[in-house]
Amino acid sequence: MIIFDKKLYVSLTCQKTGHNFTKIAFKPLHTNLFNTVLLSFFLTLGCGNLYSQDIKSKKNSLPTAKQADKPKTTVTESPVDTVKVDSIKPKKTFLDGKVKYRAKDYAKIDQKKKLITLYNEAELYYKDVELKSGIIVLDYEKDEVYAGRIKDSAGVLIQYPNFKQGASEVQPDSIRFNFKTKKALIYNSRTEQGEFRIKAEVTKKENDSVYFLKRARFTTAKDIDDPEYYFLTRKVKFVPGKKIVTGLTNMVIADVPTPIALPFAFFPMSEEKSISGIIIPSYNDSNTRGFSLQNGGYYFALSDNYDLTVLGDYYTNGSYAMRFESAYAKIYKYRGNVNIRFENLINSERGYPDYSKQNIYNIQWSHSKDSKSNPNSTFSASVNLGSSKYFKQSINQANVGSNLNNTLSSSISYNRTFNTLPQARIAVTATHTQNTQTEVINMTLPSLQASIDRVYPFVGKDGVKKGFIKNINLQYNLSGKNSYVTTDSLFFKPQMFRDAEIGMQHSIPLSTNFKVFKYFSASTSANYQETWVNKTIEKSYNIDQSKVIDRTVNGFDAFRTYNFSSSLGTTIYGTFKFGENKRIQAIRHVMRPSISYAYTPSFEKYYDTYALDATGTTIKDYTRFEGGIYGSPGLSNSNIVGFDLSNTFEAKVRDSDSTKTEPKKMMLLNNLNFSTSYNFNADGETTFAWEPVRVSGGTQLFENKMNVNFAATLNPYAIDNSGQQINVFNIDNGGSLFRMTSANVTLNYSFSNKGTGKDDKNQQSQRNGGRNDDLFGTNTDLNDTRNSQFSEDDNEDDVITKFFNAKLPWDMTMAYSLTYSNVNRENKISGNSIMISANMDITPKWKGGVSTGYDFVQKGVTFTQLRFERDLLSWRMAFNWTPLGEFSNWNFFIGIKSGILSDIKWNKRSTINR
Structure with missing residues (x-):
């Protein structure tokens, strides 16, 4: 017999319905010894098969075969005087933990049906289970709970259930859950697993680790109810955090089924940072190498500290390429990455005049050691070596900045302090x-x-x-x-x-x-x-x-030298004041003259x-x-005196903000340097006493957005009719004090209406030895075409609001160079070119960019690249086109942004003319 504590019901009447706490307890029966013995006596006389207490089962069971009737014998055991509690075992409570619940409208308890009903903004908490819904019904006799939606005043279903158990969270239309078996039946569930969003018509939860889904859709789109695309499958076995195994699956784009289908599919759902898997190649064709499969391979997630990616290309004319990429890191120790690339390039077909075959390779290694691991030692590596023509001929690299680089350099160093x-x-x-x-x-x-x-x-x-x-x-x-x-x-x-x-x-x-x-x-x-x-x-x-021949002599040899040097310098400060009521209140001039002497016998x-x-x-x-x-x-001995003068100019300007009492500082010239030297041992024929005066300077304008640098070489000696320098001062030869033999000016200007300038998006080009800006276009590594100019926050804003916003984000980088030469009276502009790179958000989902320039000396357009990108929410589309020059090519890409579905793409490009 079950007796509920009366205090429970009294307390419930005194509490608010929105903040109820239920504790269901069982109280055992207390009996009287005399009444028990008396009742046992009468029951024994009346019926030998009725007992007031349980009889322990005998060890030997009775045979099942039918036996002859025998006189009934009643065995009665004398009760023990010390028994104070009835031996009837109480029924175990259905829940072994505290249950908390609340509801906005009411919490109704039906003792007869063993139901607790919560309505409107209902919440229930039990162990690791959290359930929120419009209505929740708890059947504490069947150990089940039901949750569903409710209707508002307009008849619209609202307050969808939210079921959370541990790390798993589901948002269905309705749910039934059994606390004992841990099984559940879920209708129109919505859940997220890693980058995937999953919606299923019916979900059956077998246990904590296995789910079965019926008519489920998988997508990486943000809106699971109206996605841009999804994969529809009829039957699914889902193991949270590990895998999804499906039956017949086909792809649906904009609610239109596509012929892309698989008889079965496997989606890895590991909670680890990365898992191993196949990288599906892309198909392409070339006029010189035939058809190809490119950038296919395998990714090895070897451990939490390092990985390995193996990629390859194969062309039908026999060309092939292999790439090995690995990144590694250990916290507070070191981090780095290694790229090894090899390509066997065959052009045309054997027997044709344009047939050629060559092997090219490139090795890149970057390593840095955390200073916290050992402050007394460091180890670093920056390696970029390989074939000199790799970046010009590679079938997987397209960047003019890397192609025009004339130098590859590497350094591996270990330093230790004792x-x-x-x-x-x-x-x-x-x-x-x-x-x-x-x-x-x-x-x-x-x-x-x-x-x-x-x-x-x-x-x-x-x-x-x-x-x-x-x-x-x-x-x-x-x-x-x-x-x-x-x-x-x-x-x-x-x-x-x-x-x-x-x-x-x-x-x-x-x-x-x-x-x-x-x-x-x-x-x-x-x-x-x-x-x-x-x-x-x-x-x-x-x-x-x-x-005359040179013969190398092997063996140890040595020589010893010594020299002497000295220098004398000072700093001179000068301030020119114009008055506090002026716009420019003062100009400060700092001069640092120095003289040096060096002697080597x-x-x-x-x-x-x-x-x-x-x-x-x-x-x-x-x-x-x-x-x-x-x-x-x-x-010969060296006996040289050097002269140097460096200058800086700074102004104090009245601030345009009238609330500020102090003037602000403005740099006019960061540096203006003059240097020359005099050689006491010059012979006047092959060497001259005075070295040319070298002038250099630089400043920053427009709030440090424009860098201006200039330099000039001033020669005090004259030249003869053949253009050879003679030991006669130019002023004594009927000329000016100095003859300017060369000069150059460079300007670099980066500006943007975004306020902070644009990010560095050409890091791989810089690592290859090229530029870190996009004046020569963006670096296109054809085995990784997922770099996007769109930020992750672009999709968060309202598209309509941004479309009617008059301020379209844009940025621009400009570089101008002017070089003057007059060594042999040629008096000409030897270099005069301008390069511009601009990027702009054409619409909230369209981005465009251009890199181009013009050479005024050669009278031609320099490297030009056009690039467009379209944000398709879960997808990305990009098109790059280089229309002119040696590196003319185009590349089109469309694919899913998510890394877990990176193999779902289409990439088409032309052959780079090299």
Whole structure:
């Protein structure tokens, strides 16, 4: 017998219906010993099969076969006096946790039907289950709950159920859920799993990990009830956070079924950041290589710290390409990525005159170490090496900025600091520079730099470094190189290693600085160097070949040099005031003049002579260290005085904001520099005493949006009729004081009505060695065409509001260059070009851009690219067109934005003319 606590009902009448708390409890029957014994006696007499208490079942069960009737025997056990509680086991409560609920209109309890009904903005909480709906009915006898919608005053269904259990959340039309079996029946459920949004007519929840769906649609669109596209399937097995397995599935676009269908489908739904999977290739055709499958491969999610993408292309004429891309990271340790690309390119068909075959490759590696892991050591890498013609001929790269790059460079370095006294440092570096025009490669593999911090031997116990003597300091530097000079064709071949040069250089600089006449800063230094090499040369005239030949001499050799230098400089401040009532109140001019002197003696003891002809009468000096990796000692002494003057100009301007009392500062010229030098040992024939005056300067205008830089070279010497410089000042030859031999001006202007300028969207081009802006167009890596100019927030705003907004977002970058040459009285403009890149939101969903320019000297249009992009909500469409020049091509792409469906795309492009 079940008895409900009467206090429960009293408390319910006193509480508000919107804030009820139900606690259902069971109370056992308390019995009286005398009444129990008396009742047992009478019941035993009346019926031998009726007992007041349970009889424990015997261990041996009775046989099931029919037996002869026997006299009934009643066995009665005497009750134990100590029994105070009835042995009837109470029925276990249907819920083993607290239930909280509330409703706006009412909470009705039906004791007879064992129902609790909540109406209007109803909420129910039990363990990890949260249920919100218009109406909720709890059947605590069947351990079930029902939730559904209600109608408003207009008869419209509102307050859809929201069922949440753990991390899973469903928004159906109605739901039935059993607390014991954990099974549920859900109608028109709506849920999100990763990037997918799922809606199903009927969903059956078997347990916490398996769902079965009927007539379900899957999409990445934001509006699940009216998506731009979806995948419709009849039967689905859904494992949250892991996978979706479907039967017959076909794609529906704008509610129109398409012939794109699959007999079955598998959608991975891992909650991990990434999972392994196949990358479906795209089809294309080429006039020179035939039909192709491009950018197909496999993505390996190897661990949480690193991954691997393997991509490949194949053309029917035999061309193929492979790419290996990997990114790795470990928090507070390091991060980096590696790209390895190889292409076997075959043009035309074997036997045709335009047939060619070649292999090109490119290796890129970027690595950085977190300084928190070890503050005393660092390791970094920035590698970009490979075939000199890779970016010009690659079938998967299209960017003029990378194609026009003349230099590839790499650096891998390890630095460590030793906390000794004095402190010591060591750096091991591998470097690489490659000229893509000449295909000459220079490598140091490796180079060593070591140093010991400055030591002040004359500093007193107080540690004060003041004056000429106390500021004297010295240090030790060590540099070592293993240098290679080779070409593309010999790269990493045996000859490259045979031609290696090894050297080491030791230097001990001694320096001090002090004040002169209070306002002048003086410094002086002396430096001693010792250079070791493993190869030298020997020059001699070969009679048989009738020419001078160089013979390489292998073996250790060394030379020692020293030099002296000093400098004197000061800073002069000048302010020109115009009055506080003026727009420009004052101009501040800062001058930093300096004079320097450097002397290096002659080291003729390291020089020998060789004959220029067979007679031996004409000889020439040379040093056996000529062409060494650390240079060679000088034959003549160097005695040079240098003059430098740097200037900055700054103005104080009255602020246009009348509320501000202080004037604002405005930079007029960031720098205006003049430099020249005088050589006391010039011979007047091959060398001249005065070096040309070099002028350079720069400033920023229009709130630092425009950078202006200029430079000029002013030569004080005249030239003769043949254009050769002579040892006569130009002013003494009937000319001006200086002859301007060259000058150039560059302007870079970036402006936008967005207020913050545009983001850097050409990072891969910069990594390839090109520009980080889009003056040469945006970088098009044809195996990754999903980069979009649309931000994630573009879809959040009201399209109608944005369409009628007169302020259309746009940005523009402009670069202008002007070069003047007058070395041999040509007096001409050798370079004059302008380049412009502009991007604009044509409509809220259309973006357009153009990169172009004009060369006024060559009288022709420079690189031009047109680009358009359409935001199709869940889809993206893009078209890039380069109509002119060597790199003319076009590329069209349409595909789903979501990375999980990145293989659903169509990409068509023309062959790049190279």
